[in-house]
Amino acid sequence: MFGNLQKNQRKSLAASVALVAGVSAAAFAFNPLSAVAADHPNLVISAADIDAMQGAIEQPGRFRNAFLTTQSAVDRALEAPIAVPQPADAGGGYTHEQHKKNYQLMYNAGVLYQITQDAKYAERVRDILLAYADMYPTLPLHPKRRPGAENPGKLFWQSLNEAVWLVYTIQAYDLIRPALSDSEAQKIEQGALRPVAKFLSVDSPKTFNKVHNHGTWLTAGVGMAGYVLDEPEWVEQALLDLDKSGKGGFLRQLSTLFSPDGYYNEGPYYQRYALMPFVTFAKAIENNEPERGIFDYRDGIVMKAIDTTIQLSYNNLFFPINDAIKSKGIDTSELVLGVTIAYGESGNPQLLDIAARQDQILLTGDGLKVAQALDAGAQQPYEFKSFAFRDGKDGDEGALVVLRQQVNGDQALVFKPAAQGMGHGHFDKLSWQFYDRGAEIVTDYGAARFLNVEAKNGGRYLEENETWAKQTVAHNTVVVDETSHFDNNLQVANRNHPELLFFHADDQVKISAAEIDSAYPGITLKRTLALVNNPDNGSTFAIDVFDVESRNKHQLDLPVHYNGQLVDTNFKLQGYTDSLRALGKENGYQHLWLKASAKPATGLAQVTWLNDNGRFYTQSSLVDGNTELLFTELGANDPNFNLRAEKSFIARRDNVDKHTFISVLEPHGEYNPSKEFTLKAESQVSALSHQRTGDLELIAIGGKNGTTQLLAYNRNSDVDDSVNNRFEFDGSEYSFNGRAKLFQIKN
């Protein structure tokens, strides 16, 4: 591979990379490095790793167990004959799945060859590669490519899968290269590896140069092939665009696709997918050219991206914002690789906590480090934090805000003043979700999709992903006039974003505010969400203040999507009991059955539900006598039963140009039919009030126990701890410093 710079040169180069990239990736150019005869392997796994791994499988422990499991699976797979079929099927079909199986088997067999030096593993990889070398040069574009698509593949219907094939296969080749004769290597390189690399780079310039997750897979595959095949030019192109301008390429992708906080624009579900080529290629770069300081690039963006992916999870599952399959979590293979490599780089024992939950040991050098550290019991609890993860490449396009506390249950409030997140983004500006005791309480539908279930639109996104899941009313945020944010126009949505006004977290109060004036013309939406707890009695509340200001009068809907069974309301419901109609005609409303409605009197409107874990939740809202509450169930206009029958109640205020929705959500009590007891099934909230005086906002939650909890906060976006705030409440004077404080007032 390439010659190494001296150690002392490394830091300065890394610094210059970071500096230059920070200004303009286009202005950055590597010095071309001369090629030398390659050591194998040296991508994610290095030759030095192999020595340690060979030693480790002789010792009992997690690494040996993982080795034995993989060996047994591969040995079983070797019993089947080689199959390298002529490409014919789209995703899910036989040839598609077989080519996927091939690269996975080749990779695993390659690893086993290095560890065991048993020739049978190398021979199988060799034979499969020779078959590819025979076939690939003859292949036309894939018959199932999308008509007119710019990213067709040959082995697969799209080039994305072809790049994934290359990322695995080049590693497999690297692992077994020592077992090949030069003529075998020649045939495989000329017949398969070089043609695939060429097809994915110079023959697919648009996708290769695209600053997009697909581009990352292509550049990773081609760049890694460059290291293995001694083609430094490919590495340069992979890093800097085919024309080496820096306008595209891996570094540009690292500079653009993640925010400075390591947040990926599409949200955690796609972040964990996008991570794979980033960490794989980064590790290969580090092993081949440590002088590039790739893990230091952009202030350590690769490591931040891995860590942020973990942070954006709750009870091991990712927050399901945007198009997300809700059962995806931190044990996905991509994040296993990410955590393993991050631990190898950092040695951070908190990452071992995540690795322990993942319970998957990789057969790599870093995997060995993880296994040995877990065997030694070195893990420390991973700290999930309250944080505003800034969005946008420069961190100025809103944020995804997470408020957390461990009081009377592990609670998380997710607030989404984030940017749109491209085609997989939802029209849900300023939406929120709430989690408690391991469960999703105020919910997000996620994506409407049954992944790989043929009967459900071939396993692709369902039509209802557009007609329901992306629509604003499918989320917990304000809908104006039954139309979605940006009128469902993705281009407009991508050009606009909310502004994060403030974020603050202390022991008792976590609070954040944001606003957006572009979701609807002439309308400003501003929301403040807080998670507070009273240390005296362990009570907790999520507090929501949603201001809408408009030039004209509109209908405003604010849904709460919840999981569970409605238990009680403190107002009379008008049920639609023997016939149901859809609530509206379009923008998601056509999918909602209206099951009941109510118009509570002025004051406190309370809705209590019970979730499957036996916990009660009461939403107490301050209403003005003109707010309707609509109780809905999802499933109208869904002839194929594609939607889950989820529930919501919608606060509707019609004909207003200025309105503030104020509510508090209170977890309480326990329903335990197994042990035959029920505790605190009723809300403890007896009153709610809201005052604004100058920059200060006061939310007073009156309790049945005679104590009022008063949240006071300064809504000015520039507030630091030196600011002293004074106010009068109920005849008494109060003061606090900084952003916010929760007061307990005995009546």
Add this chain to the structure above:
Amino acid sequence: MFGNLQKNQRKSLAASVALVAGVSAAAFAFNPLSAVAADHPNLVISAADIDAMQGAIEQPGRFRNAFLTTQSAVDRALEAPIAVPQPADAGGGYTHEQHKKNYQLMYNAGVLYQITQDAKYAERVRDILLAYADMYPTLPLHPKRRPGAENPGKLFWQSLNEAVWLVYTIQAYDLIRPALSDSEAQKIEQGALRPVAKFLSVDSPKTFNKVHNHGTWLTAGVGMAGYVLDEPEWVEQALLDLDKSGKGGFLRQLSTLFSPDGYYNEGPYYQRYALMPFVTFAKAIENNEPERGIFDYRDGIVMKAIDTTIQLSYNNLFFPINDAIKSKGIDTSELVLGVTIAYGESGNPQLLDIAARQDQILLTGDGLKVAQALDAGAQQPYEFKSFAFRDGKDGDEGALVVLRQQVNGDQALVFKPAAQGMGHGHFDKLSWQFYDRGAEIVTDYGAARFLNVEAKNGGRYLEENETWAKQTVAHNTVVVDETSHFDNNLQVANRNHPELLFFHADDQVKISAAEIDSAYPGITLKRTLALVNNPDNGSTFAIDVFDVESRNKHQLDLPVHYNGQLVDTNFKLQGYTDSLRALGKENGYQHLWLKASAKPATGLAQVTWLNDNGRFYTQSSLVDGNTELLFTELGANDPNFNLRAEKSFIARRDNVDKHTFISVLEPHGEYNPSKEFTLKAESQVSALSHQRTGDLELIAIGGKNGTTQLLAYNRNSDVDDSVNNRFEFDGSEYSFNGRAKLFQIKN
């Protein structure tokens, strides 16, 4: 207590008890035994137990842990002042709950006194008892008693709770009696214990003599008081009716309330509740008068009842037939006591498996045995069996049939040709349920009730328990003309029951059939259900053949209530997409929204759904072109949101006097969005046929893999293994011996 007979007398007496009781409990009479000065304690816990328990808390292990936990809870409770309030509230109210807390605390403190000999525990029990002795003689009937009810209490609104109070309190008194002065004992006995015992016996003759679970609590309390207070007459009355005729009393209850297989008429949910006084009093009898051989009574009915309660569970939860709260399972306190006492009696190591799942150690002599055996790792896997649990005191009133197999997942099929089960029974003759991989697949609604949730009808059974949960259409059985079995007439239902025709279980085939001709006038319902597996490929099917024969033409509905998301049908659905109506007007139909309907062409109609565990289920039915399929969701005419939104599809055949519903249910594949794979989302069934030739029935399930699975069974109710059955299928000859056989036929 009473004098002991010689050991050799015991068996013969026990035998005569069993014999005589088998003929007529009324004809049986004990010899009156002379009273002697009582040893304390000697009810569930004996003085000998105490010695062992005192030793055990010095050793590390489960028993010591349980002791420390109880001690810490009781010590905390002792910090509160004594409260023995004037009775005022009904269930859930303050005085009701306080009197419950008092007896639980007295019992636990009594146990701790015996173990620790610390006087503070005895003193608290004494002081509470003295307060009761002051108050009880002054009490009128409870102010919240039901008007005109025959079972009012004084401390509680009904005498049932008063009896529970006595069962606990007499044990507490027994435990602390050695710490009392004679004058204290005198006051407590005269002021509280004797008046309560008198109130519950001679003053409540109807309830005391009632052959019913309430009667068991009263007889247990009074009988145990008889032992402690040296009143052998009370024991006699408790065992044999107030007039000692044997027409009522504990022995009669044991002879009548359980079937010979230990099945309790109301089903497992109430069986586990009913168990408590039976096992408690039985243990007290055994400790005081082992010569009665109470555990041998009626061929060991107490032990059978405990074991059957365990058998009637799946994945630790009871089968939710009749009025049942679905989260109730084997870890309930009643069954903890039952398993503990049963282990003490039998030493059966399989019971330790259940005790380990219960994870609760009782501070009794038997509890110590369980703890020590678990500490020693002596448990063996509990064997859940396929069995027809006969119903009715003589075992001839139908059965609750459980078919189980551990093939490709732990499967259970529950078939319910049981008797009505009194007031908590449902009108669901011949219904079934299916379980797979830990989950309920074909479901039973259970009871419509939110136990103790005040906002839901005060926590009592909801109105919807009558209007939905008990109705036939709420179950997986045939409904004729949209009316429920026995036209919802409980008296008629209690007088009639299905006949079990046969039950058979071998490795590949578990099968049972039953019929009833009284559920609808002039109509015979006959159902055969089988659970089969193919050992070659691990596939399993539940097979259902439901015959209806009638004098006149009727509309027949056969619902399948399922958990999950509809994935696919092999016929076109007509969805009611923008408005919904209730399916009917009454008998449960008014609660069903009709969401879609279909009339599949002649042949195979398939419905596939996906459950929350990611397993697919396909119901393949043989239809004749005139069968409608109605897809429903529960929730119509439910203004208070009391019902869960559960799903079903109903096969409807109108205007027939003879019809056979034939279907197979097939678990298959896996949906794993977390790991991004989906396997076998489609049914493997491509054809279904049914033939009758003589006594033989043939169900042929054609598979897409080219193999036909052919279930052949002899439907004659008298078939033994010597019967040879021969038949021709598809041109070939087959034969088998006995009830049934599953053939694999390669096409």
